[in-house]
Amino acid sequence: MSYGRKFLSVLTVAFAFFAFSTFVSAQETPPSDDNSQVSPVEKKRGKFGKRGKRGMRGKRGMRGMRGLSQLNLTDDQKSQIKSLREAHKAGNQGNREEFRSLMMKRREGSLTEADQARLSEMREQAKASNKQLRDSILAVLTDEQRQQLETQRAERKKRMEERKKRWQERRQNSQPQDN
DSSP states (O other): OOHHHHHHHHHHHHHHHHHHHHHHHHHOOOOTTOGGGSOHHHHHHTTSOSSSSTTOOSOOTTOSSTTGGGSOOOHHHHHHHHHHHHHHHHHTHHHHHHHHHHHHHHHHTOOOHHHHHHHHHHHHHHHHHHHHHHHHHHHHSOHHHHHHHHHHHHHHHHHHHHHHHHHHHHHHHHSOOOO
């Protein structure tokens, strides 16, 4: 082998080594402990998207019954409703844990007939408990506030029906015609 070919081989190996080391160093990431590399927007958003609320919109304080935050509640009414909700939540804590475990069994596929019956029973209990909470909250409101709440509900229902109608029309228009 001539000196020119040896020189060319050494040069090729050196170039390959240099290129490989450049690619490897470009792939290294900084340690995750250093938060200076994260933009302020990413810090604010966290892992739950733009709003940072797992998709929830608007105010989260009065989420049991929609529209309560728009009723101009007095401080006394707000405190009464808050205490009603806290009592409701505390009373249902054990049921909530049991419900979660049953739902986990369901996801795993190990739900028995007895578990299924208990799940149905718990759902009925939850409906009754939520209705009782709703009635208690409505008892705190004035007649005018109850009327405003019903008006809001009717408007929301109307908007939902319009949205559903538009969605169905779009769906029908986007389906290919079979001729």
